Amino acid sequence: MSVTTTVLFQRPQQEIATLIRDRLSRSVATRIVTGFATPGGLAEIGGPILANTGSLETFVIGASTYPGFLALDNLLAAGVPMDRLHVHLGFSAPSGTPKNPVVRYHPMLHSKVYYMELPASRACAFIGSHNVTAFALGGSNGEAAVLIEGDVHAPEFAAVRGHINEAERQATPYSPTMKEGFSWWFKEYVEGLKAEIRMPTDWAIVRTILAFSHIQGGRLPKTGDTIYFEIPAGIEEIESLKTEVHLFLYDTMPADPISAINAISSASRRYTCQTIGVENGQGNREVSVDWIIDGSWALTPVPSTTFRPSTPAGMQQVRAQVVDTSLPSYEYAFERERTGWDPVYSEVDIIDVSDSSLSDDVARREARGDRKINTWRLVTSLEPRSGSQLEADQTALDRAIPESGAFILVSLRRRRFSGKQGG
Template structure:
């Protein structure tokens, strides 16, 4: 990756100057708040050293590609790949995958088993976001006798009488469908029960605080996962060095430094050096947190929305003693 910083200037008196070093032309770099290193080269414009500088700049210009807004998504992907690569290099755990998964634990007769391609209708609390067609998985676990609590059901998920992987095919957050096409529906009260729709036309009686969801069965198996219902930590807090604050160097050309320059949020207290970062306390917050609480195990519901999951690893559990 080309990362050189060269600032070349030719003057009216036939001389030239070049800054070569680590500086960007930013407020922090030019006022001494960053740790930078550079040299200032001065002399006749025809000096061989400046020939080298000019050739370097011309080569960089020739090899450069103009930014295109049409490639914004590609540039973002490229940056993400670089950042993910750094995460792997420094050993950041990658086992948890962020993304919403709908979990349904329902009672079902031994003969009631949806087949691949069947449609299933169910309802979730209104206000839950990101329930998107073709993106949100539904893991349906069927028991002849439903475990007593949601946490018990989660622990016994892989012992369910049937495990079905489904995908959301439609969601309606305004209770707008008077009839839906479905092979099965989940009757939520008092505990979820899977029931067949003989006519394949289900007429729901949706409460105003619920949303309608339709899913399609993709396979008659679900991999063993661990599910988490809190968001991943998304923020970090700086740990400041125990030393005096830094202040910009005063310019030496007689012009007073403007403490209120719009290019800086610095106050008279100066800047504190950050020597480390620590995870921000508490889990990340979701915009629809109130609705998600109604679809968490603590609510007592057997129809849940998980925010993260990772593949079950018995070896990890033995090492962690869980």
């Protein structure tokens, strides 16, 4: 009673509908469990089922759209008995709030199992990530699955049947009169999922200088001390707005600015400072300060409080005063808030479904009305939407973002976390 296993496939985007239809055309008993189904997906594998409606013993779906439930009605109209179709509504709980009395984003059925019993006491099962959708079955989605084949009495198939039995037991019978309710329940799930995205809306649009440094010497800055450092020339709104400087001291300097930002919580000291002077270019030939952040990003005391800077071209001088030896916890952003992002498309990774084996045009459309798309390109990254407004001093700001490699940065937005980081 041995079984053989075939991995499907080395490349995630591979069409699997042909294999499933081939087994369905020979199946004497078919049982399917899927987390989600669409009209296109049902069209992909529906032909063999419609040709032998009695072979479909179980079809359990976790969710679908209203058009997807209409496709189930088509199975009923073709002769599939109603007691073979089931909808798994997942698990939920009372939310305790009057606006949404039940938890909308909740555990769902996500199983994807296509089990078929074949002549001569043989069986097969496709088990993986493929929902009953055209994107999944037709090779547009990135998916993975294994095909198990062998004697129907093999213990592996007994385990598969047990899983299907339990999914069916937990599900509720499908009825055409309930498709509006089932669709509403899925809509509630999606609305709950949208709420879980939780993109923050409490950003404060305020410029903040972030200085990452390591201590040089035994003593530490105190309230009232002044610190000297340099930032790229041309960055505006520093002195006029009394810009805050958030100083982070590390025992061991992080490898790069991004690492420093990610390790803010592990900084040994954090200070709130405020700019008290900014000079472009060579600026002051002599300044009275207690500390400097030098070229190695070390915070070094100035014993005489007199420092004679040698400011490189393209930099400006900044003096800031320590106003607090502690600092609230913030998240920082280095770009304007975006209204949207545009995808960057690959010129190499392309899916062309114009000549695919998709069984019906509706499968390619995946319920997208009259809009048919035959070519899909891999999205390699996202960039700010074309036309997004830039800062007037954007060129200078680009020299003070984490990717620049500098450890003195200028953020354009910040949002406060709960709690406080001690000093």
